[in-house]
Amino acid sequence: MRSRGGELSLGALFVGTLAFLYLPIAVLVGLSFNESGLPTAWGGFSTRWYGELVRDEEIKDAALATLVVALGATTLSVLLGTPLAFGLDRLRSRTLDGLVFVPMIIPDIVYAIAFLSAFNLVFTQKLGQQLGLWSVVLAHATFGIAFVAIVVATRLAHFDHSTVEASLDLGASELRTFLEVTLPQIAPGVIAGALIVFTLSVDEFVIAFFTAGIEVTLPIKIYSMVRFGVTPVVNALAAVVLGVSIVLVLAAMRLRGREEAA
Amino acid sequence: MRRGRVGSAALVSPALLWWAGLLVLPVGLVLAYSFFERGVYGGVVYDWTLDNYRRAWDPLYLGVLGFSVRVALESTVVSLLIGFPVALFIATRPARWRTVLLVLVILPFWTSLLIRTYAWIVILNDEGIANRALRELGLVEGSVRLLYNEFAIVVGMVSTYLPLMILPIYAALERLGPELVEAAADLGANAWKRLWTVLVPLTLPGIAAGCIFVFVPSLGNFIIPDLLGGGRRQMVGTLVQSQFLEARDWPFGATLAVSLIAMLLALVLMQAWLGKRSSREEAVTRAV
Numbered sequence: 001m002r003s004r005g006g007e008l009s010l011g012a013l014f015v016g017t018l019a020f021l022y023l024p025i026a027v028l029v030g031l032s033f034n035e036s037g038l039p040t041a042w043g044g045f046s047t048r049w050y051g052e053l054v055r056d057e058e059i060k061d062a063a064l065a066t067l068v069v070a071l072g073a074t075t076l077s078v079l080l081g082t083p084l085a086f087g088l089d090r091l092r093s094r095t096l097d098g099l100v101f102v103p104m105i106i107p108d109i110v111y112a113i114a115f116l117s118a119f120n121l122v123f124t125q126k127l128g129q130q131l132g133l134w135s136v137v138l139a140h141a142t143f144g145i146a147f148v149a150i151v152v153a154t155r156l157a158h159f160d161h162s163t164v165e166a167s168l169d170l171g172a173s174e175l176r177t178f179l180e181v182t183l184p185q186i187a188p189g190v191i192a193g194a195l196i197v198f199t200l201s202v203d204e205f206v207i208a209f210f211t212a213g214i215e216v217t218l219p220i221k222i223y224s225m226v227r228f229g230v231t232p233v234v235n236a237l238a239a240v241v242l243g244v245s246i247v248l249v250l251a252a253m254r255l256r257g258r259e260e261a262a
Numbered sequence: 263m264r265r266g267r268v269g270s271a272a273l274v275s276p277a278l279l280w281w282a283g284l285l286v287l288p289v290g291l292v293l294a295y296s297f298f299e300r301g302v303y304g305g306v307v308y309d310w311t312l313d314n315y316r317r318a319w320d321p322l323y324l325g326v327l328g329f330s331v332r333v334a335l336e337s338t339v340v341s342l343l344i345g346f347p348v349a350l351f352i353a354t355r356p357a358r359w360r361t362v363l364l365v366l367v368i369l370p371f372w373t374s375l376l377i378r379t380y381a382w383i384v385i386l387n388d389e390g391i392a393n394r395a396l397r398e399l400g401l402v403e404g405s406v407r408l409l410y411n412e413f414a415i416v417v418g419m420v421s422t423y424l425p426l427m428i429l430p431i432y433a434a435l436e437r438l439g440p441e442l443v444e445a446a447a448d449l450g451a452n453a454w455k456r457l458w459t460v461l462v463p464l465t466l467p468g469i470a471a472g473c474i475f476v477f478v479p480s481l482g483n484f485i486i487p488d489l490l491g492g493g494r495r496q497m498v499g500t501l502v503q504s505q506f507l508e509a510r511d512w513p514f515g516a517t518l519a520v521s522l523i524a525m526l527l528a529l530v531l532m533q534a535w536l537g538k539r540s541s542r543e544e545a546v547t548r549a550v
Contacts, residue, residue, distance in 0.1 A: 006453060010351040014363075017348050020421060021370045024381030027391065031384065040389045080277040087273030096274065098534070103285060105530055107482025109499045110519045113506050114288035117295060117516070142284045145277050196372075203374035206484050210506075219376050226380045226489065238377040249372040253365060 025242055032239040037232025049236040059237060062221040069133050069208070069217060070201040073140035077197045080141070081148025082190055088149065089156040100153075103146040112210035115139045119211060131213030139211050140201045147200065148193035151256065155189030188255040195252035199245050289523070295516035304510030314517035323501070323518070330497040333412065333487070334480040337419035338427075341476045342469065344420070345427035350461070352428075353435035353443050364432065371425040379489045382418050383409060386490075410492030418486040419476075426475035434468025435461070467536075474533050482522050498522050 027039075032050070036043025053059060088096055115135070123129040163185070167177040205219035212220060218241065225234040296314055299307045317323070352363045370378070385391050386408040393405040408414060435443050443461070462469070484499035491497070496504075498518060505515030 010347055010354075013344070013347050014351045017344055017424070018366060021367065021424065023385065024378040024421065025370060025373065027385055028377065028381045039384045039387075039391070080280055083273040084277035087270045090270040091274065103281065105478055105526060106285075106289070107479065107484075107499065107522060107526070109482060109484040109502050110289070110292070110523055113502060113512075113515060113519055114292045115284075116506065117291050117512065118284075118288035121291065138284060142281065145280060149277065199372060203376070205374075205376045219374065222374075222376055222380070226376075226383070234380075238374075238380065242373050242377060245373040246369060249369060250365075257361065 028235050028242065029239045031232075032235040034232075034235075037235070049232045050240075052233050053236040053240070056233060058216070059218075059221060059233070062216045062218045065133055065215055066202055066218040069136045069140060070198050072133075072137035073144050073201045074194050074198045076137065076141035077144030077148045078190060078194050081145040081193060082152050082186075084145065084149040085152035085156055088153050089159075097153075100146050100149050103143045108204075108206040111139065111143070112207045115207065116210045131211055132215050133212065133217075135211045135213070136208045136215070136217065139207045140197075140204060144197035144201065147196050148190070151193035151196065152186060152189045154256075155186050159185055192252040192255040195248050195255075199248045199252075203241070203245060292516045292519055295513050296520045298513050300511045300513045304512070306512055314514050317514060318517050318521060326496045326501050327498060327521070329412075329495060330481055330499075333415055333419065333497060334477045336412075336416050337423065337480045338473050338477045340416065340420050341424045341427040342473060345424055345472060346431055346469070349428045349431035349435055350443070352432055354440070357440075360436075364429075367428055368425050371422070375422055376485055376489075378421065379418050379485050382414065382421070382490055386414050386417070409490065410494055412491075412495060414490040415487050415495065415497075418490045419480045419483065422483075422486065423476040423479060426479075427472035430468040430471035430475065431465055432468075434465035438464055470533060470536065474529060478526050478529060481526065 031037075031039055033045050033047065034043055035046035035048060037049060084100070088100065115138075116131075119131055119135050119138075123135070124131065159182075163181050164177055167181045168174070172180070203219060205223055208217045209220055209223065216224075218237070222234060222237060222241075225231060225237075295306055297310055297312070299309045299311050299313070301307045348367070352360055352367070355363060383390075387393075388405040388407070388409070390408070392408055393402070396402045396406065438461075442464075481497075482499050483497065484503055487495060487497040487500050488503070491500070493500075498521075502515050502518045502522070505511045505518060509515075
């Protein structure tokens with residue numbers, strides 16, 4: 001037997017690590033319900049800051065902009081990433097498989113300046129088109145495609161191709177086979193990928209900051225609230241955004257977990 | 263397969279074309295800008311020059327690069343020291359618990375980096391929770407400076423990227439099979455020796471992958487040094503940002519970005535060359 005001491009210290013380290021990882025989240029959620037709004041003094045439980053959050057027109061506009069960007073980026077990522085996953089599954093090229101990971105290792109600041117440079121040169125200087133939410137959508141879809149492709153490709157790796165063969169042999173058309181045999185089986189992967197891209201887009205700050213022009217998304221709003229005068233409303237906003245991310249990611253994990261069990 | 267390579271090409275080409283236009287071209291443009299001159303009022307003058315790269319060797323900027331590497335290394339080492347035992351703990355739990363514990367570890371990673379980094383400002387400032395806790399424990403009088411320094415940046419990095427260290431090490435331990443891990447972790451005496459002679463060598467690919475996963479995003483991070491370094495300590499990421507948005511020197515900002523990509527690419531290629539690509543991809547697949 002391993003010493004109980006060793007076992008206990010591993011367990012303690014694990015609990016400590018969880019505390020370390022969740023401390024920032026817990027602190028903000030706690031603070032968002034603090035009447036005084038100050039991190040230094042507990043003024044009693046209150047939903048006051050959530051009330052102010054709901055009444056804040058600028059935050060409402062930023063939330064709407066964020067939603068538009070995330071929906072646009074997610075749609076594009078699914079439309080391009082899903083076929084890519086199917087193609088990767090068929091081609092079985094290690095080079096292509098590796099290529100899909102390239103968009104994920106590029107630092108966001110490099111993406112940000114690359115997009116700004118290219119958009120500025122092509123759209124602003126040549127076409128006289130100002131940057132806005134549309135340019136953030138294009139930028140977010142660029143890494144979103146990779147995430148959808150990877151998640152769907154994992155699903156396809158567990159996919160039983162004989163069901164497709166059977167359907168075709170039984171005389172179903174390719175379209176019907178895709179819609180009624182393939183799609184239902186890979187749908188959880190597509191939805192999981194979509195949820196992940198949606199979450200990433202909602203939370204993404206650096207690239208949006210560089211490519212949004214004069215538009216303001218929620219992370220840009222949060223950044224300016226943090227950098228230039230913190231009001232307690234930011235804590236309530238942060239708690240809401242954290243909650244939304246956690247729910248979406250848990251849903252994505254659930255969808256993916258079922259696939260691994262199958 | 264019924265449909266041939268033409269069908270497959272049709273499936274992959276929309277995404278590849280998208281990346282050609284929105285990834286390869288923009289990054290190529292940054293590469294090109296790094297060889298051009300800066301205009302008097304910002305912007306880019308299309309005259310070839312190597313001045314930007316010469317300027318990057320200025321001790322001022324080499325210092326920033328050195329500091330970035332140091333912070334990324336410190337974050338990697340701290341993450342490894344915490345991450346390996348945590349991965350070992352999870353891998354030695356009963357099967358039905360492992361998934362739950364892994365989800366608990368990964369979940370914070372998928373929440374907003376900006377918001378969690380802001381939370382560390384609340385925690386680490388002079389009147390923050392950390393300082394009050396230290397005072398309550400009688401460890402300090404007054405307050406210690408925990409924010410706007412190297413310590414704060416490393417805390418932010420580790421709390422962000424630690425899950426990326428734990429996942430590949432856990433995957434490597436899991437692949438060994440529970441029996442081997444148990445056997446190596448058990449047997450009381452000489453646990454340390456067994457750790458070093460069995461577990462560490464056998465999980466080395468996972469450890470290497472975890473180190474790359476933590477080092478790479480730490481090196482180029484912008485938000486963490488920007489918010490927790492308080493503008494006092496620059497890293498490559500914040501320097502690129504200030505060259506683009508404040509100094510309006512796009513060519514030099516581009517040069518710094520190219521240097522950053524070159525370093526990251528060298529690291530990732532080295533990792534791939536070591537033949538651990540499959541384990542790396544598997545681990546990333548798990549993380550998403």
